[in-house]
Amino acid sequence: MRPRIRGGRTTVLAALLSLTLAAPIAAAQAQDTPPSRPAPGAAQSAEVPRQYEVTGPSTPTERTALTSTGVSIDEVHTRAVVITATRAQAAGVRQLGYGLRTLPAPPKDTASPHKPRVNDFPAGYTKYHTYDEATKEIDALVAKHPDILSKQVIGTSHEGRDLLALKLSKNVTKDEQEPEVLFTAHQHAREHLTVEMALYLLNEFTSKYGSDSRVTKMLDSREIWIIPDLNPDGGAYDIASGDFRSWRKNRQPNAGTDEVGTDLNRNWDFKWGCCDGSSTNPGDETYRGASAASAPEVKVVSKFVHGRKVGGKQQIKAAIDFHTYSELVLWPFGFTNDDTGPGMTQDDHDAFATIGKNMAATNGYTPEQSSDLYITDGAIDDWLWGDQRIFAYTFEMYPSSFGSGGFYPKDSVIPKETARNREAVLQLLEIADCPYRAIGKEGQYCKGS
Incomplete structure (x- = not known):
């Protein structure tokens, strides 16, 4: 996840926080004053990180510097950001001269205080799908629509859960010479709404094929791939106790330390670790991993994407990686502030x-280049374009702010906030055969398409 709100958007954070922050903030801040960041080998994984409002950072450079403390940036406003941080990392942010306010902890299951719903979502969130529930729904859809939907196990997670790739197409058992489009979800564990987005697309395409002309045309002329859960281990860990843990990374141990987890969206093998856009500290929210594609989940999906090359030509033409939150449409590059970084022409941009x-x-999302907010390296959309020339986007889904639910909006929003992206998905599918048609240059780039 790289959740952000466009820097020029009117800041409403202060008003939202005034309604949600309780009086004991000063006491909470007093607890957030360790003298410095821990050494890479020091254990802090057991601590549930918190979100903080940071007042002051207002430029991409200042926000990038903020990430050097090991925090993840969750929202961006004109002169404030929201971060996720441990107590030690929060102290590091204060040492940069910024003021912090501690935000309320993730929601807890108050319905059954003596019998928490372990390994499941808390009350108010039970319509979200666990990994097992999502797999069961997917299997039912494949059984119901075998002519247009198929399932492949493309590998396993660190803890051995199957990583699935679902294919939607008219002749689903054949590998035809049709433009392919990839949708991925749930790189970051706490972003559960993205799994619901993947399930929505599977249900929408299968239920509307033959009755909705646009859906029918796309399945007749495209091969659509959906990878609904890149981080099943982290997702399961986030809800294992019955309360949310605000967990971001996967669950891969880091050798030589007591820390667990790699930030999957800093681990892709393009400009990995190049540009101060990720962390070398295994305890940090944005830890990039021991090496590029060292996370098993990233390795599996990378191999799958490489496998879509036929005769040296990549068949996947466009992609969306779904995250939460901040309501943004982002495109490469994240590793450079240049509009046309290495490997991107002006026409590409x-x-x-x-x-x-x-x-x-x-x-209704805000569109912008990823690096307009701050630098990231090793991200999937940079890799998909920089390594594979796939027109790849990141969607930061609902909500727009912490005050509207942050990483944990109630399950009542699922139908509206997944359907909200239907038109955008269809537009990308429709232009995937020749993205340059968007700028009127199909004759130059897409002859014969």
Whole structure:
């Protein structure tokens, strides 16, 4: 996840926080004053990180510097950000001269205080799917629609859970010469709404094929791939106690330390660790891993994408990686502030931006280049474009802010907030055969398409 709100958007955070922050903030802050960040080998994984409002950072450079403390940035406003941090990391942010306010902890299951719903979502969130529930629903859909939906196990997670790739197409058992589009979800464990987004797409495409002309045309002329859960281990850990743990990374141990987890969306093998856009500390929220694609989940999906090359030509033309939160449509690059970094021409950039803005116009998200907010390296959309020339986007889904639910919006929002992206997804599918058509240059780039 790289959750953000466009820097120029009117800041409403202060008003939201005034309604949610309780009086004991000063006491909470007093607990957040360790003298410095721990050494890489020091254990802090057992601590549930907290979110904080940080007042002051207002430029991409300042926000990038903020990430050097090991925090993840969850929201961006004109002169404030929301971060996730341990107590030690919060102290490091204060040492940079910024003021912090501690935000309320993740929701707890108050319905059954003596019998928590272990390994399940708390009350108010039970319509979210656990890994097992999602797998059961997927299997039912495959059984019901075998002519247009198939399932592949493309590998396993660190803890041995199957990583699935679902294919949707008219002749689903054949590998046809059709443009392919990839949708991925749940790189970050606490972003459970993204799994619901993947399930929505599976249900929408299977139920509307043959009755909805646009859906039918896309399945007749595209091969659609959905990887619904890149981080099943982290997702299971986030809810294992019956309360949310605000867990972000996977569950892979880090050799030589007591720390667990790699930030999957800093582990992809393009500009990995290049540009101060990730952390070398295994205890940090944005730990990039021991090496590029060292996380088993990243390795599996990388191999799958590479496997979609036919005759040296990548068949996947476009992609969306779903995250939460902040309501953004983002495109590469994240590792550089340049609009046209290495490997991207002006026409490439213009096509990215035009398609991104068109999609954002349908769902009300804010469109921008990833690095407009701060630098990230080793992210999936940079890898998909930089390594594979796939027009790849990141969608930061609902809500827009911590005050509206942050990483844990109630399950009542699932139908509306997944359907909200239907038009954007269809637009990307429709232009995937020739993205340069968005800037009127299909004759130059897509002859014969």
